[in-house]
Amino acid sequence: MYLVTADEMRRMDRTTIESFGLPGRVLMENAGRGATAFFLKAIYRQSTGPVGVAAGRGNNGGDGFVMARYLCQKGIPATVFLFSPKDRIQGDAAANLKLLDSMGVPVVEIVDKAAFEAQKLLMDRQRFWIDAILGTGLSSDVRGYFKTVIDSINNLNRPVFSVDIPSGLNADTGQICGVCIRAQATATFGFAKVGHLTHPGRSLTGKLKVIEIGIPPHVAETIGCRQHLITADMLKNAFPSRQPTTHKGHAGHVLILAGSPGKSGAAAMAANASMRAGAGLVTLGIPKSLNPVLETMVTEPMTVGLPETDQGALDESAFERVRSLIEDKRCLAIGPGIGTAASTGRLLARLIEESPVPMVIDADGLNLIAADPAVLSRRKAPVVLTPHPGEMARLCGLSTAQVQDDRIGHARDFAQKHGVHLVLKGAATVVARPDGTVFLNVTGNPGMAAGGMGDVLTGLIAGLIAQGIEIFLASRAAVYLHGLAADRLESQKAPMGYLATEVMDTLPEAIKALMGENGRLFWPELDELTYPTRPAGE
Helix, strand or coil: CEEECHHHHHHHHHHHHHHHCCCHHHHHHHHHHHHHHHHHHHCHHHCCCCEEEEECCCHHHHHHHHHHHHHHHCCCCEEEEECCCHHHCCHHHHHHHHHHHHHCCCEEECCCHHHHHHCHHHHHCCCEEEEECCCCCCCCCCCHHHHHHHHHHHHCCCCEEEECCCCCECCCCCCECCCCCCCCEEEEECCEEHHHHCCCHHHHHCEEEEECCCCCCCHHHHHCCCEEECCHHHHCCCCCCCCCCCCCCCCCEEEEECCCCCCHHHHHHHHHHHHHCCCCEEEEEEEHHHHHHHHHHCCCCEEEEECECCCCCECHHHHHHHHHHHCCCCEEEECCCCCCCHHHHHHHHHHHHHCCCCEEECCHHHHHHCCCHHHHHHCCCCEEECCCHHHHHHHHCCCHHHHHHCHHHHHHHHHHHHCCEEEECCCCCEEECCCCCEEECCCCCHHHCCCCHHHHHHHHHHHHHHCCCCHHHHHHHHHHHHHHHHHHHHHHCCCCCCCHHHHHHHHHHHHHHHHCCCCCCCCCCHHHCCCCCCCCCC
16 A cells, blocks of 8 residues: 655646546545545544534645535535635635535635634534645644644644644654644545654544545556555465475574573564564574573574673674574574674674675664664675664664654665665554665554564564565564554553563464454554554554
C-alpha cells in the first residue's frame, strides 16, 4: 500500500486531471461524497445534532462545501463557517460554494478575529465539527487567526472529523505545525499520507479511511512514490515452504556475536529469538568468561567462548576464530550487549569489511560504527542496521529530537548515503533500503517500551535471513511480526508489563497468523483502525 507525500498527491491529482481528462470538480465531488458517508458511519451515528463545517479558502474547504451539501440533502442541519471572504474562493471550491448559496445552506463568513468573537455562541451550538480548514500542503507553523480557530475548535470538546488531514498536521512527517486539530476520524483521498501514520500525526488522525476519488492506481507508480505501508498481504508468502524432508541444516545457521559483563541477557535473547524465527541452528559467540553463564541461559543455541579484553569484552584477536565460524553460516548478527571497547570496535570493522554473509548490526555495534560510519562503505556483504532514535542520532551526528522530527527522511538519507538497509525502531518503525525505498510498520504498541525488545528484533531479522528470505523482505517481515506478537500480548495480558522474552515466545503464533488466513488477526484493515493515543516504544 502506497503512502504519499503532499507533493506526490498534488502531482497525482494534476496527472489525473490533465492526462486522463477527469475534471477537478469531479474529484472534489467524489471526495466530499465519500467523506460524508464515512462521517455518518464513524462519527454522526453515535448521536445527532447540528454540524459545523469549518472551511478554509482552498480545495480542502471545497471538500467541506460538498460535505455540507450532502448533509443538508439528508436532512442534517449543517452550517459552514467560512474563515475567508467569499470573494477569495476560487476554482472548483467556488463552484461548490455557489451551490450552497443556491440550496440555502447557511454560510457564515468569519474573516477576522472580531467576526470570530461575534460568532462564538453560534459555534458553541454545533454538536459536531468537520475540519476543512487547512489541507495537506501545510509546511510552516500555523499562527495568528488560524491558530485561534484551531485552538477554539479543540477547546469546544466536540467530536471532530477531518477532511483529508487534520488541520495543522504536516502530511510528510506527521509533525504538528504549531497547533493541530485533534480528530476522532479522518477521511483522506486517493492514498494515505505519510503524516497519518507517523507520530504524533497517527494519534491526531483518529480512525482513518482512504476514499477512492477516481485516481487510476498506476498513477502512483508513474509519479514514483517511494513510501509504502507494510501489510500482511505482502509478507504472508515470504516464508519458504518446508518439505517433509527438511532438516535443521536446510533451515539455515545464524552466528551471533553478543554479550559482555552485565549484558549476558541481550546475547541470550538475540540467540533464542533467531530460533523462534525458525532458524535451524544458532551459534552464539561470546566473551569466553561468559560461556558458563550463557550455557545456562540458552538451551537450543550453541555457545562458543571467544578471546576477550581485560574487561571481558570481545577482543579484536577473536577475528580469525570468528572468520572460521562464519564459513557455514548464512547470517552474522552482532551488537547486543557487546560494549564499546576500542578493541571490540576494531573487530567489528574488520568483520564489516570481510564477512561474506549478510550482517545485522544493533545496539553497541551501532554506537561503535557512529565513530566512523564510513566503514560501512567498505562492507563486503549486505548490512542491516537496527538503531533506535538515540542510536540513529549518534550515527547521523544529530539530536534525537531532530531524528524524530523526520524519521523517514533521516532513515532514507542514511540508507542511501551508506548503501545499507536500515530499520529505525520506534513508534511506526521505518525500514529503508539503499535505493531510497521506505516501508512503514504500524504493528506494535506502547507496551514494547521495555528492555530487550531490540535484542529480540535483531535475532528475529537474522533468523529470517538465514532461512533464505531476501534481506529487505526479512527486515520488513521481522518488524511486522515483532509488533504483531506484542499486539497479541497486549490483547491477552495488559497494555504494559509483558516482557521481551514473552514477545519472543509469541513469535511462532504471530508467524502462524501471518502465513494463514488470519494474517490480519491482530491488526485489521487500515480503514477499520482506531490509532492509539500513546506512541509505541522501541
